Amino acid sequence: MTIDIAPAEVLGEVPEFELHDTARPGPGRLPVHPRIVGVGSAVTPTSYTQGEVLDAFSITDPKVRSVFLNSAIERRNLTLPPAAADGIRSPESQGDLLDKHKDLALEMGGEALRACLKRAGAELADVRHLCCVTSTGFLTPGLSALLIRELGIDRHCSRSDIVGMGCNAGLNALGVVAGWATAHPGELAVVLCAEVCSAAYAMDSSMRTAVVNSLFGDGAAAVALVAGGDCALGGPDVLKFASCIIPEAVDAMRYDWDRTLERFSFFLDPQIPYVVGAHAEIVVERLLADTGLRRSDIRHWLVHSGGKKVIDAVVVNLGLTRHDVRHTVGVLRDHGNVSSGSFLFSYERLLDETVTRPGEYGVLMTMGPGSTIETALVRW
Template sequence: MTVDFAPPERLLGEVPGAELHNTRLTAYGRTSVHPRIVGVGSAVTPTSYTQREVLDACGISDPKVRSVFLNSAIERRNLTLPPADADGLRAPESQGDLLDKHKTLALEMGAEALRACLKRAGRELSDLRHLCCVTSTGFLTPGLSALLIRELGIDRHCSRSDIVGMGCNAGLNALNVVAGWATAHPGELAVVLCAEACSAAYAMDSTMRTAVVNSLFGDGAAAVALVADRAPVLGGPDAPRGPSVLKFASCIIPEAVDAMRYDWDRSLERFSFFLDPQIPYVVGAHAELVVDRLLAGTGLRRSDIRHWLVHSGGKKVIDAVVVNLGLTRHDVRHTVGVLRDHGNVSSGSFLFSYERLDVEAVTRPGEYGVLMTMGPGSTIETALVRW
């Protein structure tokens, strides 16, 4: 989806501190409505663990495996581990038990994140007209959207969609689709809800393959609300708090299609997640390509982007993106903070970062931001937003 860039003279007006970079905008396309973010909310499961506590719960003593956990830049994660036995260790769960866990946690976290998002937006469940649910940690039919509509008493006529199995990048894939829905239904409220019960994708063993995954992911859900309306003059009395969603750009790396995958492990008789150790460098090498494509035709340069909300994919992933895009540690402070406090919460990670930026209240009218997610495919998704 592509949305107009309004002429600079209409955008800038007399807004104090409006940045010079706006004068380089070029208008293209024609649309009278602009999807914008009006609220965000998040939720996690009740129990959190330090990395050392997870190692002890899994009975892991191998120094190499322990170093993966302890050098992850993660302090705590929310997880729902199986009950401890008499020795304090956690036994592996069957695939059926894990699917049950996914359903329970996704519903609980999803409902909490949805309510928090609507509260932030000043809306009610009765205002909801489209609900898009995203998850990769389990499979449900009917999907999570239908279960939430029943659970929360949402209007049965609410339009809905489910995006399943796309992985950590899927939040932006969903935002792209729902931004289009919102544009086609001006004034109507749409929500993207990412609910990832990563505890339901946990393999309780001490192998290095498993350690890379088990050291990283945490349970979390995040929701973002969109409404499309006519964009007001920046700084005017009707100016919204949230940014307009202007443009998306994607990049899939076919030669790395197997580098991140969640597939059936015949030896364990359950689904298992795999991460190639080289994936941070593959993602980093392509980050510049997709961001330049995102900014093409806008008159903007990377240096004009004031806010970067990058997926908390892991320390090496973040470092690779920072180096390849020439970002500062301040640019990714929220990305790093989410990783530290929650680990990688998959598709909703970038919304956890957006929520922190929203609470920080440092954005100004006319400023631009880039949202970036990465995941299986291997894929990089980006969006350009403007406050």
């Protein structure tokens, strides 16, 4: 893959705020922003309706069934424990869950990475930095090293692994890799989010577990970046990031050790949608500060599919329309919450619509443990 670095004057008119960018390469030169040049996704083979999941675990409690059936999720990809002769699915040990995470993360991750590179017109040999994101299992060596071995990627490819940051981590990784791409003009960098939520599936009769088990699905998504790349590649430039951590809600979303179940399990506070919604406007205002842009100037919104109530809270607090979050809602409906890669599933759907136009702006938004909201500003 040959990537030509375009001269600054052909990158199009640059808004005034970019002229003051501290990352510009030298006196009198405009900054070269990393550009998204490819995206791809993958899921595990087996898909279940919410009713099928309830039946698989013989769940009859009307309150639990209501949580599942009113989740705005129609199907999710899951790899559930096999049923015994009596039809009962026994809980898996933590060791079995870790094995499941490793196997499926490699399988989905490899598929998503290849799909991403195909859209970018690149090959595995072109990857110069691989950043892997996951929160559903722990591996040492990390997923990046295992994928380099499994896929035959150049052994000199630099790499990074972001583990345990949760659903917001895809944008944390994008920020890190955007910096790498800017420091290595013309070289291809990839962020890969691989979340095997089936490997974090706990089974008990509590409402805490019911809420989590009704929401998450398996999925992987990859996004490729090049700084100063050929404009013919056509993706948006990544202009800016903004974060907001909510320290008083640090325990509201977590994945920690459950001593009763003797395994890791998720916890989601019922107030999370309202906490996220209340802070969404704050972080978006920070993202747009000094850009001369208003929220009404943003043509495309790609929000994490965190759950029906989370999406509704973001829509209300930012004054968005249902059309603005159509991809977010569609991903939740078809796959559930696929954690750190959810916003990339939405981005892929936006690209498939072929509705973006040069000069349009978009906002990417994820949220997760911390509690944290991450955002990025992009321009086509």
